[in-house]
Amino acid sequence: MTSVNREKIASAVLIVGVFVLWEVACLLFGISDLVLPRPSQVIVTLWERWPALMPHAVQTLYTTLLGFALGVSAGVLIGLLIGSSRLAYNVAFPLLVGFSSIPKVAVVPIFVLWFGSGTVPAVLTSMIISVFPVVVNMATGLATTEPELEDVLRTLKASKRDILLNVGLPRAMPYFFASLKVAVTLSFVGTVISETVASNRGVGNMMLLASSNFNVPLVFAGLFILAGLGVALYVGFSLIERRVTGWANRKTDFAAG
Numbered sequence: 001m002t003s004v005n006r007e008k009i010a011s012a013v014l015i016v017g018v019f020v021l022w023e024v025a026c027l028l029f030g031i032s033d034l035v036l037p038r039p040s041q042v043i044v045t046l047w048e049r050w051p052a053l054m055p056h057a058v059q060t061l062y063t064t065l066l067g068f069a070l071g072v073s074a075g076v077l078i079g080l081l082i083g084s085s086r087l088a089y090n091v092a093f094p095l096l097v098g099f100s101s102i103p104k105v106a107v108v109p110i111f112v113l114w115f116g117s118g119t120v121p122a123v124l125t126s127m128i129i130s131v132f133p134v135v136v137n138m139a140t141g142l143a144t145t146e147p148e149l150e151d152v153l154r155t156l157k158a159s160k161r162d163i164l165l166n167v168g169l170p171r172a173m174p175y176f177f178a179s180l181k182v183a184v185t186l187s188f189v190g191t192v193i194s195e196t197v198a199s200n201r202g203v204g205n206m207m208l209l210a211s212s213n214f215n216v217p218l219v220f221a222g223l224f225i226l227a228g229l230g231v232a233l234y235v236g237f238s239l240i241e242r243r244v245t246g247w248a249n250r251k252t253d254f255a256a257g
Contacts, residue, residue, distance in 0.1 A: 037217040042224055045217040053206065057225050060191055060203040063119055064229075067126025068187040072180065075131045079138025083172070084164055089139065100132040105193050112198040122194035122202065129190035130183035137179035141172025177241035184233045188226055 019039045025031070026038045033041065046053065078096070082089045104125055111121035142164075153163050195204025203222045210218035 034214060034216050037220055041217045042220045045221045046224060049218065049221065053203075053221065053225065056201060056203050056206045056222075057229070059119075059201045060188070060195065060226070061229055063122045063195075063202065064126050064184075064187045064191045067123040067190065068130050068184055070123070071127040071130030071183060071187065072134050074127070075134025075179070075183070076138055076176075078131070079135045080142070080164075082135065083139035083142030084160075084168065093139075096132060096135060099128075104129050104190055105197070108194050108197045111194070117198040117200070119199070121198045122191050125194040126187040126190040130187045133179040133182045133186065134176070137175040138172055141175030142168045144171055144175075173245045174241075177237060177245060180237045181234050181241075184237065185230050188230050192226065 023038050082092055111124050192204035195202035196208045199205050203225055207219050207222040
């Protein structure tokens with residue numbers, strides 16, 4: 001059995017163990033469903049209410065992916081600009097840091113004021129919360145290009161664009177995919193924040209209504225849905241990363257062997 005398979009088995013055992021411990025603790029200590037429902041109750045709720053929950057899950061997934069795509073597009077463009085120009089870095093990066101420091105829940109009412117309640121504020125919140133990780137990682141990846149390598153390429157008559165396309169961007173790919181895995185989880189956070197404030201659909205809105213009715217198992221069912229969607233997208237980007245940037249993981253592969 002390889003070390004990779006052992007790690008996967010250990011991870012599965014840990015996840016199952018957490019849920020078993022959760023179930024047993026609720027039974028032993030008699031914890032009320034209004035405080036902490038058992039995992040079995042949450043799964044039963046998911047099974048029984050899935051026809052009603054699926055439209056909310058689809059809405060949240062659609063909103064998140066749209067906001068994520070817009071955020072990544074904007075983040076890549078800004079990251080390319082900042083990473084390839086020291087002047088742009090010094091001018092724009094402090095502004096980005098300040099904007100990223102603003103709690104995103106504070107901008108949702110502004111989006112509602114501008115665009116009304118519904119999908120648009122959720123998409124915009126998902127977008128702005130996922131921009132910063134992409135910008136930082138793209139800029140960092142481009143900045144790791146060795147000056148000596150750039151000097152050699154310039155002596156070979158390579159233009160700045162050639163250096164960016166043939167050296168800078170490939171070097172930045174591991175950083176880019178690392179930012180995608182962070183940004184996609186943050187996108188769900190932005191979507192759910194907006195859905196709880198300014199939407200009548202989505203998992204966030206469903207959880208808000210369930211909590212107001214003290215239906216705690218349904219609230220946890222929403223959390224399970226969000227966790228499942230987040231893990232699925234994270235794994236998807238990890239698989240794409242492995243195919244695109246496999247060269248960056250060779251040392252890890254040698255160490256595992």
